[in-house]
Amino acid sequence: MSLNIVLVAGSSQAESQSAKVAAFLAKRLQALQLCTTPGIIDLGLAPLPLWPASDDHGIWADYAALLREADALVVLTPEWHGMACPALKNFFVHAGYRELGHKPALLVGISSGQGGAYPLSELRASSYKNCRICYLPEQLIVRQVETVMNSTQSAGAEDLRIRRRADWSLTVLAEYARALANMNARISIDDPEFANGM
Template sequence: MVRIVGIAGSLRPDSYSQLALELAAQKTQELGAEVEVLDLRKMNLPFCDGGDDYPDYPDVKRLQDAFTRADGLILVTPEYHGSVSGVLKNALDLMSFDHLAGKVAGFISILGGQSNNNALNDLRVILRWVHAWSIPEQVAIGQAWKAFSPEGKLLDEKLSQRLEQFAQSLVENTRKLRGVD
């Protein structure tokens, strides 16, 4: 079975990034994948200092272990100042090639303004650097403050279809590239 882990790089209580992650996880599960969502808002992670060991922070090991077990990744980031959030970058920096290499990754960005690909492109560079595979499908949710219904669903049908295509691509490419059913 395809095992996916997802994280969102936002610490806001009412995070649109976390909401998008939950939607993507649900769609991925509907396709038969096992999905583990880690909520960085509930984890105690230090700033990465370049070291390999963080004994005072058991959540670092929990994060690393989840990524080690996973075949694929869902990474969601708000776009801050034209790039990936520091929260997501720090979580990725706390991991090494051992945790990330060979994984299949899909990316979603959340923007307060118009959709663009800056943070998504930066995630591609970061994940390529650690030898992960990036799927071609990606989702940018612009003007997030009006993109979701009060129930947490995407209001734009085309955007919802893109999220379904994203999930389909993540599961199919993970099966192919990781050799799992």
């Protein structure tokens, strides 16, 4: 069963390392036959207006339509001063239950050095509350990102290791997507009292 998987490259910079890794992972999803045509939302190439802007017919409308059709997501965040980047935080105040509710997501940290873990903890702590995205207990951290995932062939042992870990993580994501298929439709949030998380 081919899944519909959307990757969100959370950097606000054009031609970012996050976008590079998202493109690499999209190709791996195809090579592993998990997804025929992965969707990519690149917040550096097509940024969202700062919330609470009305964007019902603009870029958010396009993103929302893509997300509503997704079975699962891959959320990539660079580490900026130990934090998740503002463009991605802004994305999560735009996105709601209809787009992300009860959909599994793999978190991917991007670091030019040895970091990358803090933004993932930040997103796990706060970004799920109202949209109800379901982060996997697994995560992927791409460290020394400028030196890995740059071509079809690995550049060395560390590049090979992170590629193997990426393939395994994407396979785990696919299993969660199959297990949680249509969960959003099976759980009603019609009662306004429970529309937001606690």
